[in-house]
Amino acid sequence: MASEIAFQATGIEKSFPGVKALKGVSLTLKTHSIHALLGENGAGKSTLIKIITGVHHPDAGRLILEGQEVHFASPREAIAHRVGVVHQERNLIPRFSVAENIHLEQLGASLLKPVDYANLNKQAARWLEALGLDIDPRTPVSRLSVAKMQLVEIAKALSLRSRVLLLDEPTASLTPSETDLLFSFLRKLRDSGASLLFVSHKLEEAQELCDSVTVLRDGSNACESRPMEGLGRQDIVRLMIGRAEGDGGWRKRDTPPGVPPAIELKNVETSLGHANVNLHVRKGEIVGLYGLVGAGRTELAKCILGQFPLTAGTVEIDGKPAKIRSVGEALHIHRVGYVSEDRKGEGLVLMHSVLGNAGITVWRPLSALLGFLTDRLVRHKVTPYIEKLEVKTPSLAQTVANLSGGNQQKISVAKWLAAGVKILLVDEPSVGIDIKTKAYLHDLLRELADNGTAILLITSDMPEMILLADRILVMNDYRLQGQLINDGSYAGMSEGIMNLIHRSEAA
Amino acid sequence: MSYPDLPAKGPSGDIVGKPRRNTAATRFYLTNEFGLIALIVLFALAFQFATDGFFSPFNLFSLGRIAAVNIMIGLAMMVVVITGGLNLAVGAIGVCAAMTCGYLIEVVGLPWPIAILSAVALGAMLGFINGWTSVRTGLHSFIITLATMSIFFGVMIFLTRAESYRALPPVFAAFGRMKLLGIFSPLLLVSLMAALFLGYLYNLTAVGREMLAAGAKPEAAEMSGINVGRIFIYCHMLSGALAACAALMLVARNGAAIPSMAGQLGQDWLLIAFLGPVLGGTLLTGGKASVLGTCLGAFLVTMLTSGLLLLQLGDFWIQSFLGLLLLAAVLMDKTRRTFLARRNMA
């Protein structure tokens, strides 16, 4: 397996108004290789990818493709040079079919020549099959789950038969089995001679899959294209954050048995299809709700918040039956908060400022006569939490969209802290955020619980679940399958969880 | 951790994404508001040199009076545009309110302050109908207000049989003709008050902030405990009330409540209603409002029209020149911002 240099970037620099995003970054990709690009949020990974794929133009530095210097004026030129990419954002046309999305690039050859859909579907089916995806290529993308959309994007990049393929967080919304499938496919692709660049926050994945690695820190190389072999997890973390990973391991927490439930669901059925859901979270407890994507966990949280009606059963808050019809009632009457999994869609108003987002839950309680409310008042209330969470922002006036994912997530948590909720539903808290922030959030959730907040933690990240939860409830197909008391051992707990899931599927 | 540049600031209004003078000066130069002020000054000077009497007291007075109404109409549209919706029925609501005011004074014989309040309340009520229908059906407010525009106007025309009400107390006409310091129309003060009220609303009240948040991202606002449906209805009611105010100002200006004040179906108001907010930097997709920008935008358009009329450029061609000036204005503003953004980076 002869490995040659497929693509090289040297001394790339890039500035945006007010920030120097990249300060002379270099990277070498070889054929027959999967290369990991690692770094914390804001280290410059996405910017580098956008430069390689022609979305941005470097201020300095050279891009060399198979020995020849190239300048990509637009994504189209990059595609023409067979440099493909799976971006972090959803980049599909919602109403187009799967097949058409996969082949959108190739349509441009002649603007008027009729599209041969039969052929398109046939070709697309091949790529879907290769990825082990059982989807009709004629299905509109908008009807797919988020995970399947992600896979379609990967199929789309693959269909270009790219010599260089960049994957920006491709596994963020995939289930473990989908991830395994993807990896085996990527390895096949590698063995056929392609050069792949893999970006992920999940170090385990990068270590498992990649053979070489580049780490960025603050827009510079912390290491450049060195073999993955011989690097331990701690070494990589040190490269990424410049110091060793803090101790964020599991800690046994005991909630005295006499503490009454803060929230209790009794025989709940919902219009979305949940049946016979019984669960409770006591004051100071962290209860995990585990399940695969599509198991109905987020939906359950939304039913609790009154977004969809309950058809049977009751929700009790502090032992009293509560009829919650909206998030507003949940927040202002029952002091229930919800950190959304969909940060950009539901969690934050991206175009508004840090202050505008962090304070959104306290406007109403803070406002005086006639709704009078000053920024000073809101700032006074919110700043302690922003500071406590160490949100990195030039000012409270900064537009949230300009912050990194980790900082955005901190803000979407901070707003519930500022509101002083007693019950917090946390949905996938660490999607797309870096190690440091993740560890920080974990500490924070524990601290909240220690101080008496009842936390219902929804996550598909099993290590995270086992690190944090006191008890783990397993949900599959909108029903609770059972409960495990967490003892902190990864092997034991994960096996228990998977058993519960599979038992229900076998039944 | 602390935010060194923050504590000293007054109410920053940054929630609107609208930096004020007390933030970095360069950011102010980048705003729409500054661009509009620059354009207004530029064109005012140009008109002064090119025409006779642009700055004559009478022209300033009439310019201010027209601008006052246009600003109010622009604000009435702006408050709905921030929800990402539209209110095509501004004109129809306005006329309905004005005719109600006339009816209450002339036929019912109510004292004029009560009649004015009732008219504004009617405007808010018609706005409520728009908002409620739009929220309940989930249809875009475009199609709802398109239909209600017909309905409101039709009911008005049916009930009044297109008859005007002109037996209004003399205070109305006197107010429309009054000159402050010889050049200002008091109508400008009314618009100023409305603008200040909206500025207060968006910067200093919970409801105002909720309007902006709900407009920017309804899903996120809903999931943060804001009752988005109710907030959208408030926005439509506010729009109706402001449209009613604009119509009452026209009643003062015309000395009568007339069905044709906003043209067939109230369509005559639509262009100016959108021009002000859009030139002023309000996003049609919602979530961002600029009260000052809307005022300046509406003023700029009024001024361009006035200046062109004074220039006496070929009668029938004047509309073309207005269009070209508008294009020139937005292109100049665009160039200025691109230039500043580039220089900032260096």
Place this chain on the structure above:
Amino acid sequence: MSNYLRRVLAIGLLSAVGVGSASAAGDSKIALVPGGPHPYFAAWEQAGKDAAKDFGLAAADYKVPQKWELSQQNQLLESLLTQGYNGFLIFPGDPVGSVSTVDELVSNGAPVVGGAGCFKDPSSASFCLGTDTGNSAYIGTKELLKTLTGTKKRIAHFTGFLVDPNTQLRIDAVKKAAEEEGATVVQVIADIDAPEPAEEKINAYLAAHANDVDGIITSAWVPAVVASNAVRKIGDKRIKMVAIDHDEVVLKAIKDGFVNGTMLQNPYGQGYIGTFVLDKLRSGCTVKTDAPFKKNALTDKFIDSGTAYVAADKVDTYVDAMRDTTKKLFETFQATYLTCK
């Protein structure tokens, strides 16, 4: 055609009047302002120019608002005042709504005359020189009913924007005339001042109800044009029709016998005499309080600029008829209506 009309009228007047009236004020700048762009007012432009030349005025310019909007007209009038115009012949954008602007113009020393349409009393306008819209529709309907021979007299009425109060006057007048003659107005179609909806609605109506109607009266420009084309298309000449104004399509349909006649107005006369009077009013003349004004629904100071029913027999010579009307009106105008020092 309309150019031709203008010229004929101009020549006619020149020969009739000669170069008289020496007491003109040389600084008179008269503006002739219609409600918006409309072919009816095209004759005003020439009339203003002719009058300015004949009476030695500084200017008499035809100024058109960009759109048919009251606020546009108001803004134009204010601008014209700023530009130094000091006499205004105005077709009111709204009979009531324009009054306050007129009051303002007059208080700034510029006399105002209503042209073609009237301001509603009370207003500061000196008088109204135009067509009595209601009366014109009344006469037209009477003429139409004369041509209907059958026992059943069912007529349809096509008219303009309902927001224009004149429309209501026309609807009432047509109804009154019909009732007097024992006819029925079977349908009123309004709000069709734009060609597209006019086409659609009039044709739809005729397609479904051509057999249920014996006569058509139109009382606005666009409906008249569209209806003329529509009856031509039907082609059997059973349905009688009376139109309004002098659009070429209408005149041709009259000649070809598809339309029985049209109610003509006298825009040139309005423009010419209006300009003349405005100049007089500026140079010290006043309107006689006891002048023999007519009354109409809007004002007590109405002067008929001439309205005439023109049928096929007179369609080629109506220009002369109008010229005579204008001439007659002009010759006696100063003596009848003005007191000059």
Place this chain on the structure above:
Amino acid sequence: MNGSLANAMRSDWFGPLLVTIIAVVIVGSFNPSFLSPLNIQVLLLAIAVNGLIAFSQMLIIAIGQMNLSVGAIGGLCAIVFAGMMDVWHVPAPLAALSALSIGVICGIINGVLIARTGISAFVITLATLSVYKGINLGITHAQPFYNIAESVKSVGQGAIFGVVPWLMLPTMAVGLVLWFMLNRQPIGRFILAVGGNQHAAELSGISIENTVVTAHALSGFLAALAGLLLVARLQMGQPTIGDDWLILSFAAPVIGGAILAGGHVSVPATLLGVVIVAIITQALVLFDIDPFLVQVVLGAMILAAVGANRFRESRLSRKLKRL
């Protein structure tokens, strides 16, 4: 429920078609003359022109923008067409060709200004609306052009088998071409892709600028064509042509389920939207509604038509899970 019916119910044209059929049945049963050949001809004439107007706007809605200048372009091209025949005695086909080219040029100007400057389409087309309308008034001084070619007049009056007006042919052709383009041709798919997710389209190598300019050029062409048809229908070149196209141009596509944010339009549903508006307009005349109430009824009917469609959609979407 069998599969093909379920599929049909899910499509955009199903609701408007249902409304159309119900409207025809109701109006026809109360007033049989509604279904007379002459009346159908009149109805089709209105649909022919209004259909083009709606298509012109539909294309711009597809890319997620608005074109406020459709009416101004249509009016300008109409008077250019009529004016060339009247004043310069240009043969009708040549005049038509020139007028259509002017429509395309106007569209290209819109498109280039929008794509190059990044200023919102709303502002640009608002400004060009003024420019184009001003040129129209500058040329005509508000006077119509009367002397248009006899051939044009006879095309405007003529009908195939006495029912289908000649003017319907261009509209049908345009409808078919647009349907084919938006569903089968890359350029049409690109237009929808840009409207659906501009960012994604750009990353897929689609030139946003070219697509936007193409859409506007086509929109200008269709507006111009609508203007020409109106000249033929009205038998003269009225300067006021186009003044009140705007509302209809939006109403028809929206009734047909178009999403104003872009990315989703339907040619047959838009055409049905036009048909619904035309039927309502006619019904109001046929039933002799008090003219002072016409507007009220029209507004209520539009609301009812859209509401019925919406009700059907919400029923369907309740079955599919929210995305």
